[in-house]
Amino acid sequence: MEASRCFLLVAIFFFLSIGGSCAAQDVQIVNAERRIDLASHIVKVYLTLKIENIGTSSVTEVLLAFPPTQVNHLALVKAQAAVGKRKKKTYVPLDVKSKDLPDGPNGTKYFSIYLLDPLNPGEALTLEILYMLTHSLEPFPLEISQSESQLVYFRDSAFILSPYHIKEQTTFIKTPSKRVESFSVVEPTNRAGLELKYGPYNDQSPFSYSPILVHLENNNAFAVVEDLVREVEISHWGSIQITEQYKLVHAGARHKGGFSRVEYQGKPGYNGVSSFKNLLARLPPKVHSVYYRDDIGNISSSRLRVGSQKSELEFEPRYPLFGGWKATFVIGYGIPMEDFLFESPDGRRYLNFSFGCPLSETVVDKLTVKIVLPEGSQEPSVVVPFEVKQSLERKYSYLDVVGRTVVVLEKTNVVPEHNSPFQVYYQFKPIFMLAEPVMLISVFFLLFVTSITYLHLDLSLRK
Ligand SMILES: *[C@@H]1O[C@H](CO)[C@@H](O)[C@H](O)[C@H]1NC(C)=O
Numbered sequence: 001m002e003a004s005r006c007f008l009l010v011a012i013f014f015f016l017s018i019g020g021s022c023a024a025q026d027v028q029i030v031n032a033e034r035r036i037d038l039a040s041h042i043v044k045v046y047l048t049l050k051i052e053n054i055g056t057s058s059v060t061e062v063l064l065a066f067p068p069t070q071v072n073h074l075a076l077v078k079a080q081a082a083v084g085k086r087k088k089k090t091y092v093p094l095d096v097k098s099k100d101l102p103d104g105p106n107g108t109k110y111f112s113i114y115l116l117d118p119l120n121p122g123e124a125l126t127l128e129i130l131y132m133l134t135h136s137l138e139p140f141p142l143e144i145s146q147s148e149s150q151l152v153y154f155r156d157s158a159f160i161l162s163p164y165h166i167k168e169q170t171t172f173i174k175t176p177s178k179r180v181e182s183f184s185v186v187e188p189t190n191r192a193g194l195e196l197k198y199g200p201y202n203d204q205s206p207f208s209y210s211p212i213l214v215h216l217e218n219n220n221a222f223a224v225v226e227d228l229v230r231e232v233e234i235s236h237w238g239s240i241q242i243t244e245q246y247k248l249v250h251a252g253a254r255h256k257g258g259f260s261r262v263e264y265q266g267k268p269g270y271n272g273v274s275s276f277k278n279l280l281a282r283l284p285p286k287v288h289s290v291y292y293r294d295d296i297g298n299i300s301s302s303r304l305r306v307g308s309q310k311s312e313l314e315f316e317p318r319y320p321l322f323g324g325w326k327a328t329f330v331i332g333y334g335i336p337m338e339d340f341l342f343e344s345p346d347g348r349r350y351l352n353f354s355f356g357c358p359l360s361e362t363v364v365d366k367l368t369v370k371i372v373l374p375e376g377s378q379e380p381s382v383v384v385p386f387e388v389k390q391s392l393e394r395k396y397s398y399l400d401v402v403g404r405t406v407v408v409l410e411k412t413n414v415v416p417e418h419n420s421p422f423q424v425y426y427q428f429k430p431i432f433m434l435a436e437p438v439m440l441i442s443v444f445f446l447l448f449v450t451s452i453t454y455l456h457l458d459l460s461l462r463k
């Protein structure tokens, strides 16, 4: 009995694994081009895959494979299909989701790209894929002094990791400067200017992998916000108020030795090349009452440009940031209600605001967005174009009767591409707009009654 059940299980597993591999063998990659951009501290990889269905049944999804070390640092994976030829070429965005398959060789993890139309046997299609990796440039040496340049390691494979056979492939790695200390060679490998070229390689079987290590100079601002809390407070009485609390760190090679401000100011280009000082926040158009302060107080050395399309706040922490140094600060501003708060056709109200972090080229390890709805709002629902953790809180401020609903959205590993609009819908009964004035009147009335009583008491005592 046990034996037969066991046999059945084995048979099912066998069947499943055959099924899985069959799907993989239906597809082959005719041509693959990979461009890895190491210009900032966020690694951007652009993949162009020309896929072909060489099987006998149609294909609806295409798998992307990542080594387990990269999956943990993957901030974003996007895909689109090229439709039409040459000048009439357009791109259609496709759904990409992480796929729970049994791990491939060496713990390979998968993402699935869902095609709009099934790819029939014999047909080909070009896919454009973009993915981004954070914390993937490893400083070496681990510590540098003020006058030294920052060097980092980048690890990957010369061959694109894929469950499919790849007929021809080439990888280009773009470095931020011409200084490359060393790089692995997997023939043919060439270097010219800011570019390293691996390949072309022909006929690589599925899961081919050949580790490479590039040791390069990268002095771009390794700006990482370890924790960002953005609070958006909606009041039906005035504007929308935003408060953003930042814990910023320089995540590059740690600073060693002392810091000389004299040397830093004398030759900033040579001294402290890997440090950063200027920060740029892209704020919504028409912002008002902007402030920027840290633990000590207001910082006035900031420049604000307000436009009808966007606003920019340029500011500096009190000191330049070197590797491992941190700065904690708060930015606050108000935005006009009519640009961000709307009424949907079904009568609900909604906020349409930008997710993500306003600082340019910055990684946020943990982002929390809190939307404080007006008092009396009900049934909040959220539309965000990617996966976030959602929860509800309640907040009381001084004139509140029942408190306000706070929608809390949390996301880890956030990059600038996450700065896309999201919406929070809610029901609002205008009668609740009277809550605050009623509360105010009640407070005055109570005061009035108390003082009258007190006066009467006083008089009666004197008699
Ligand atoms: C798995 O890892 C081992 C050791 O790192 C390596 O030798 C082997 O080629 C890898 N296999 C695949 C299929 O990637």
Ligand SMILES: *[C@@H]1O[C@H](CO)[C@@H](O)[C@H](O)[C@H]1NC(C)=O
Binding pocket: 289, 290, 291, 293, 297, 298
């Ligand atoms: C800081 O600046 C803002 C806006 O300019 C102002 O409203 C606030 O009172 C200032 N705070 C302090 C402590 O100076």
Ligand SMILES: *[C@@H]1O[C@H](CO)[C@@H](O)[C@H](O)[C@H]1NC(C)=O
Binding pocket: 352, 353, 421, 423
């Ligand atoms: C939200 O705002 C963006 C522009 O910032 C706009 O493109 C989009 O259509 C808006 N979405 C909704 C649902 O209003």
